[in-house]
Amino acid sequence: MNRVVLTGLGVVSSIGTGAGDFTASLRSGRSGASPITAFDTEGFVHRNGCEVRGFVAGDWIRTVDAGQLGRASRFSVAAARMAVDDAGLSEIDLRGKHGLISVGTTDGEAYELDTLAVAELAGTTLAGPEAHRTLPARLATEIARELGLSDVETETIGTACAAGNYAIGDGFDAVRLGEADFALCGGADAICRKTFAGFYRLGTIAPEVCQPFDADRQGILTGEGAGILILEPLDAALARGARIYAEVLGYGLNCDARHPVAPDRDSVARCIELALADAGIRPGEVDLISAHGTGTKLNDVTEAQAIRQVYGAEPPPAISLKSMLGHAMGAASAIATAACALAITHGFIPPTINHVRTDPECGIDCVPNRSVEAELDIVQNTGLAFGGNNAVVILGKYRADR
């Protein structure tokens, strides 16, 4: 089997677009939270979210007419273009190869569906191009169109809030098995009224900020963005002298379907074990966990228990990027995988911000408020989703002797 390395990444997020800005924000512990402007929040008492601001799709998207894309597809296509540029590749390089394009999502183009619902309530109809923006398959197919790739399989994977990691796992499999010469994989989602209202009704929207693992945490903030990675066989990357952010060592996924929304401790622990086994890594070798860490009462305790179940009484630091990014749904674990690769490359641990007092029930070191310099060899990135859909990706610093 091929060893698989991550050689390019594209990030669109509430704390920065592109690897450079995103890295700086991770290091400084920047918050993406602000009052939502993407839709009318009248009637909701709490109105904060983590929106992508100042993003101009046309700055990145060159071939496709960005105006014809839905909000989530604009993020995914821009992030894919960024990843290809970042890898020092061009679409000409990719056109001669078999590829996989896999994009995970929770809501697809639900932002566009909101406009459909508004039109229906108003008794009007949508014009064709507006209706066409609602198709979730376009999160992946538009990347192929933008880059002019025809020898690719495209898929949009809808495994909710773990979807980004599912897509990365699939890309990893395709490249390690030699079925694809490259994979563009990750996740994308757009903030929308449907999701905000749904989580609001569940009582899980935090009033101001997201405080994972804090004793006084009050829930999530909805977020958005995209993270798209380019994965290549190690030999190909070395042959072209590519910069290697990290090696993908393995992944695990499982689905317990025990409860519609509550995570299951044993099942989450099992998923971590599956990923470690796939990567050939012992728990003691892991330097950092990027947790799912939503900031809800239930997730954080259950996840911390699952971590201790696998790692024992003294687990490695477990941070939550959602403290900065909010919950970018299907994009969350993909953006987080990008963050883990950047942390390995640049030698630091991003902090869990908004942290006052760690919940004794969680009892983990979440690296509160300030990033720390650290040599990272192995990092675990966790994505958990409704329905008990769990996906864990293991990254390692690239070492020839591994």
Added chain:
Amino acid sequence: MTTSVTERTEKIKKVVCYILELEPDDVTLDSSFVEDHGVDSMGAIDLLAALEREFGIVIEPGQLPRMTTLAQVEAVMTEAAGW
């Protein structure tokens, strides 16, 4: 403040039975939605939303676990609305 207590209870019961798909004859002030009527958490969220709309009030989602009987629903609503 013109609505009498019993009228209001009847109106709440009507919403409860409509949303949770229960027979009015089966629902008493203290029968448990979950244990006696098999209601799940999604039904409870539907109920909270419907009561807010019908009565023009806001109920904190954190009150949901208390809203397990008709009497409890009315108690939570009375606090929320300041009746």
